[in-house]
Amino acid sequence: MRKVAVIGLGRFGVSVAKRLAASGVQVIAMDRNGQLVNEIKDDVDLAVRADSTDQQALLSQNIDNVDVAVVSIGENFEAALLTTVILKQLGVPEVVCRAQTEFHAEIFRKIGADRVIQPESESGQSLARQLANPQLVDFIRLADGFTLLEFHAPASFCGKSILSLALRSKYDVNLVVIRRAVEVQQSGQSRSIVKTVVPKPDDVIEPDDILVVVGSDTALSKLPRE
Amino acid sequence: MRKVAVIGLGRFGVSVAKRLAASGVQVIAMDRNGQLVNEIKDDVDLAVRADSTDQQALLSQNIDNVDVAVVSIGENFEAALLTTVILKQLGVPEVVCRAQTEFHAEIFRKIGADRVIQPESESGQSLARQLANPQLVDFIRLADGFTLLEFHAPASFCGKSILSLALRSKYDVNLVVIRRAVEVQQSGQSRSIVKTVVPKPDDVIEPDDILVVVGSDTALSKLPRE
Numbered sequence: 001m002r003k004v005a006v007i008g009l010g011r012f013g014v015s016v017a018k019r020l021a022a023s024g025v026q027v028i029a030m031d032r033n034g035q036l037v038n039e040i041k042d043d044v045d046l047a048v049r050a051d052s053t054d055q056q057a058l059l060s061q062n063i064d065n066v067d068v069a070v071v072s073i074g075e076n077f078e079a080a081l082l083t084t085v086i087l088k089q090l091g092v093p094e095v096v097c098r099a100q101t102e103f104h105a106e107i108f109r110k111i112g113a114d115r116v117i118q119p120e121s122e123s124g125q126s127l128a129r130q131l132a133n134p135q136l137v138d139f140i141r142l143a144d145g146f147t148l149l150e151f152h153a154p155a156s157f158c159g160k161s162i163l164s165l166a167l168r169s170k171y172d173v174n175l176v177v178i179r180r181a182v183e184v185q186q187s188g189q190s191r192s193i194v195k196t197v198v199p200k201p202d203d204v205i206e207p208d209d210i211l212v213v214v215g216s217d218t219a220l221s222k223l224p225r226e
Numbered sequence: 227m228r229k230v231a232v233i234g235l236g237r238f239g240v241s242v243a244k245r246l247a248a249s250g251v252q253v254i255a256m257d258r259n260g261q262l263v264n265e266i267k268d269d270v271d272l273a274v275r276a277d278s279t280d281q282q283a284l285l286s287q288n289i290d291n292v293d294v295a296v297v298s299i300g301e302n303f304e305a306a307l308l309t310t311v312i313l314k315q316l317g318v319p320e321v322v323c324r325a326q327t328e329f330h331a332e333i334f335r336k337i338g339a340d341r342v343i344q345p346e347s348e349s350g351q352s353l354a355r356q357l358a359n360p361q362l363v364d365f366i367r368l369a370d371g372f373t374l375l376e377f378h379a380p381a382s383f384c385g386k387s388i389l390s391l392a393l394r395s396k397y398d399v400n401l402v403v404i405r406r407a408v409e410v411q412q413s414g415q416s417r418s419i420v421k422t423v424v425p426k427p428d429d430v431i432e433p434d435d436i437l438v439v440v441g442s443d444t445a446l447s448k449l450p451r452e
C-alpha cells in the first residue's frame with residue numbers, strides 16, 4: 001500500500017494529507033507545531049510532532065520508508081530546503097515540494113526535488129482556464145500532457161453523429177463518455193437525471209450534452225467552443 | 227469578447243491575469259501597489275493602480291462592464307469583502323473571490339460571491355489525487371457505475387486495427403488511450419519510454435500495449451483478458 005509522508009501542516013499540507021488518507025493511502029503527517037498535529041491525528045494513520053530538519057527524528061518515524069514525501073513547509077524556506085536534502089539522502093523515491101515562487105521552485109529542483117508545486121499559480125491557471133472557457137465543466141490531468149476535459153457540446157456538434165464528427169481524425173481527441181440529461185418516470189412524476197453514456201458511432205449529439213474528451217492540451221484548445 | 231477584471235496582484239491574481247490574457251480574454255488588472263501594476267502592464271490590456279474599495283475608482287475604469295471580476299486580495303480581508311459587495315452592487319455578473327480558509331469562504335458566499343477559490347486546498351487535493359493514482363486517472367468523475375481500467379492488450383487483440391475491434395459496439399466500452407513503449411534515441415543511446423497515444427481507427431494494437439478503457443463494470447468484465 002502506498003505510503004506518503006506530509007511534512008508541514010499548513011492549508012496545503014492538511015489538504016494533501018486528508019485527501020490522501022480518504023483515498024486509502026497510508027499517511028504520516030508531521031509538523032513541529034503540536035496543535036496542528038493534534039488537529040489532524042484522527043484523519044491520518046500517524047501524526048507526529050517533530051522538527052523535519054532533524055534526521056534522527058525522520059529516521060525514528062521510518063520516513064525513509066515512504067514512497068513519497070511532500071514538503072509543505074511554507075515560510076521557513078531554509079527548513080524546507082534542508083528537509084528536502086535530507087529526504088533525498090535517505091533515499092525517498094519521490095519528494096514533492098511546495099514552493100512560494102518560481103525562484104524558490106528553481107532552487108528546490110536544483111537540490112533534488114522530484115516535483116514542485118506552486119498552489120497559487122496552479123489554481124490561478126486553473127481558474128483562468130475555466131473563465132476563458134465557460135463551457136468547461138471539469139478537467140483532470142492525465143500523464144504525458146494529456147487532459148480529460150468535460151465541456152458543453154458546442155452548437156455546431158448538435159444533431160451530428162459521433163461518426164460524422166470524426167473527433168479523433170479531425171481533432172486528435174477521444175470522446176470518452178457523454179453525460180446526458182434524461183427524463184425518468186418515477187412514481188407518477190417525471191424528473192430529469194444525468195446519465196453517463198458510452199457513445200456509439202451512430203449516436204447523435206443532443207443540445208445540453210456534456211462531452212467528456214481526452215487529448216493533449218494543444219488538441220483540446222482547437223475544439224470549437226460555440 | 228470576454229472581459230475580466232483581476233483585482234489584487236499577488237501570485238494568484240497575477241497567474242489568473244496572465245493566463246487569461248494569453249487565452250485571448252480582455253484583462254483589466256488592478257492593485258493599489260503601483261509597482262505590481264507596472265510589472266504586469268505589458269501582459270494585460272489595461273493595468274490600473276487604484277484602491278478597489280473606492281467605488282468611484284472602479285466606475286472610472288468601467289469595472290461595472292466586465293463579465294467577471296476576480297477579487298484576489300489576500301491578507302486585507304475587509305478590503306476583499308468591501309470590494310466584493312461593491313462589485314455585486316455595480317451589477318458585475320460573476321464575482322470570484324480568493325479565500326484564505328473555509329471560514330473566509332463562507333463569508334464571501336454570504337455576501338454574494340458567485341464562486342470562491344481556496345488555492346492551497348484545491349491544489350492540495352489535486353496533488354493528493356495524482357499521488358493516490360500514479361497513473362493519474364480519476365474514476366470518481368466517471369460516476370454512474372463507470373470505471374476507467376488499464377490492462378495489457380490481450381493476445382487476441384494484437385495485430386488488429388482499432389476499427390476492426392469495434393470495442394464500442396461489441397463490448398460497450400470506449401478505448402480512451404493506449405500506453406505504448408517506444409524506443410527513443412537520446413545522445414547516442416537508445417532507451418524505452420512510455421508514450422500515451424490517442425488511438426485512431428486505423429491504428430493497430432501491438433503486443434505490450436496497455437489499453438485504457440472506460441465502461442460500466444459489467445461491460446468491462448466481459449473483455450477478453452488473454
Ligand SMILES: Nc1ncnc2c1ncn2[C@@H]1O[C@H](COP(=O)(O)OP(=O)(O)OP(=O)(O)O)[C@@H](O)[C@H]1O
Binds near residue numbers: 011033
Ligand atoms: N522544521 C520544521 N519541521 C516541521 N514542521 C515545520 C518546520 N518548519 C515549519 N514547519 C511547519 O510548516 C507548516 C507550514 O508552514 P507555513 O504555514 O509557513 O506554510 P504556508 O505555505 O504558508 O502554508 P499554507 O499551505 O497554509 O499556505 C507550519 O505549520 C509549520 O509549523
Ligand SMILES: Nc1ncnc2c1ncn2[C@@H]1O[C@H](COP(=O)(O)OP(=O)(O)OP(=O)(O)O)[C@@H](O)[C@H]1O
Binds near residue numbers: 120257258300
Ligand atoms: N484595497 C485594495 N485595493 C487594491 N488592491 C489591494 C487592496 N488591498 C490589498 N490589495 C492588493 O492585493 C494584493 C494581494 O494581496 P496579498 O499579497 O495579501 O494576497 P495573497 O493572497 O497573500 O497573495 P497570493 O496570491 O500571492 O497568495 C496585494 O498586491 C495588495 O496590494
